[in-house]
Amino acid sequence: MIVSNIKNCLKDRKNSFFSYGFTIVEMLMVLAIFIIISGIVLFNFSDFKSNVSLENLAQDIALSVRKAQSYASSTKGNVLSGTPNTIFPGYGIHFSTESSVTAQKFKGSNKSFIIFADIPPTIIPAFYDYKYDNGTKFCGTAYLSSGNECLEEMKITSTDYISEICDDTGTTPSCITGSLDITFKRPDPDATFCFMPTGAPGCTGTSTSAYITISSVSGKTQKIKVWNTGQISIE
Numbered sequence: 001m002i003v004s005n006i007k008n009c010l011k012d013r014k015n016s017f018f019s020y021g022f023t024i025v026e027m028l029m030v031l032a033i034f035i036i037i038s039g040i041v042l043f044n045f046s047d048f049k050s051n052v053s054l055e056n057l058a059q060d061i062a063l064s065v066r067k068a069q070s071y072a073s074s075t076k077g078n079v080l081s082g083t084p085n086t087i088f089p090g091y092g093i094h095f096s097t098e099s100s101v102t103a104q105k106f107k108g109s110n111k112s113f114i115i116f117a118d119i120p121p122t123i124i125p126a127f128y129d130y131k132y133d134n135g136t137k138f139c140g141t142a143y144l145s146s147g148n149e150c151l152e153e154m155k156i157t158s159t160d161y162i163s164e165i166c167d168d169t170g171t172t173p174s175c176i177t178g179s180l181d182i183t184f185k186r187p188d189p190d191a192t193f194c195f196m197p198t199g200a201p202g203c204t205g206t207s208t209s210a211y212i213t214i215s216s217v218s219g220k221t222q223k224i225k226v227w228n229t230g231q232i233s234i235e
Contacts, residue, residue, distance in 0.1 A: 050216045051220065053158045053160055053216065054160055054214060054215075054216055054221075054222045055222070055234075056158075057156060057158065057160050057214050057222075058214060058222045058224055058234045060154065061113060061214070061224045062224050062232050062234055064115055064154055065093050065182060065224070065226055066232060067115060068091040068092050068093045068115055068182070068183075068184055069091075069184045069189070069191070069230055071091040071115075072090055072184035072185055072186050072189075073184065089117040089118050089119045089120070090118035090130070090183050090184060090185030090186075091115070091116070091117055091183070091185075092115075092116055092118055092130070092132065092181050092182055092183030092184065093113060093114065093115050094113060094114040094116055094132040094180075094181050095108070095113050095162055095165050095179060095181075095182075095212050096109055096110060096112075096165075096178070096179040096180075097110050097162055097163065097164065097176075097177050097178065097179075098110060098177075098178070098179070098198065099161075105136055106134045106136070106138075106139045106150040106153060107134045108132075108134070108179065110161045110162040110163070111155065111156045111162075112154060112155045113154050114139075114150055114151075114152070114153050115151045115152040115154070116133075116149040116150055116151050117144055117149050117151050118130060118131075118132075118149065118183050118185065119133075119144060119145065119146045119149055120146065130181065130183045130185075130192045130194050131181045131183070131194040131202070131203060132149055132179075132181045133146065133147050133149045134148070134149065134150055135148030135149075135150060139152065140152070159217045160216050160217075161214065161215060162212060162213070162214055163213050163214065163221065164211075164212070164213035165178070165179070165180040165210070165211075165212055166210060166211050166212075166213070167193070167195055167205065167209075168207075168209045168211050168225065169206075169207045169208045169209055173211070176196075176197045177197065177198050178195070178196050178197040178199075178200065179195075179196045180193065180194070180195055180196075181193070181196070181203075182194075182226055189229075189230050190228050190229060190230060191226060191227070191228050191229075192228070193207040193209075193210050193226075195210075207228070208227065208228045209225065209226065210225070210226055211223045211224060211226070211235075212224045212226075222235065223235040
């Protein structure tokens with residue numbers, strides 16, 4: 001009886017051992033489910049990463065506009081290249097939708113934006129043209145002059161880019177291919193807008209608000225809107 005029970009026990013354990021495991025069909029089903037879930041996670045992560053990148057760029061642009069406004073209102077002075085005279089210029093930020101590379105290194109493009117000092121051609125009487133006059137070689141406080149106003153170049157290192165600059169004054173926005181300069185000059189805290197279509201000799205129209213649209217390669221967009229009162233919002 002004892003021997004018979006031992007044999008039955010061993011037989012049951014043997015049958016039980018060989019009943020464990022997966023069939024090929026079950027393994028393929030599990031693999032397919034894993035691939036589907038992984039694909040969904042990776043797609044959502046890419047979407048999330050794109051949103052975060054755009055949000056960060058929008059915040060950088062808004063903060064740079066606020067920095068130019070702060071420079072102007074706090075009477076930040078600059079020493080012109082080649083002269084000991086300290087002046088207190090207006091300050092602004094330059095945006096462009098141009099994607100082509102030109103000989104003018106600090107002209108700006110859709111992959112950068114520039115904080116500039118609006119330096120008058122003559123100190124007395126002061127004359128501000130409320131637009132960015134770029135140089136070809138240098139950018140920084142040591143090289144400032146009335147023809148080379150670049151203070152700081154902010155490069156867009158992500159795949160995002162500036163896709164639109166628009167005058168939002170009327171009921172229908174008017175967008176251009178070219179550049180937009182937003183300038184602040186003490187003691188007035190308000191912003192002055194200078195829209196310059198490609199090839200235009202000077203600013204066009206009088207604007208009360210403008211927005212800059214930034215886009216990702218996947219087609220997502222965000223807008224940074226600026227009013228002449230100095231208010232800034234991200235939409």
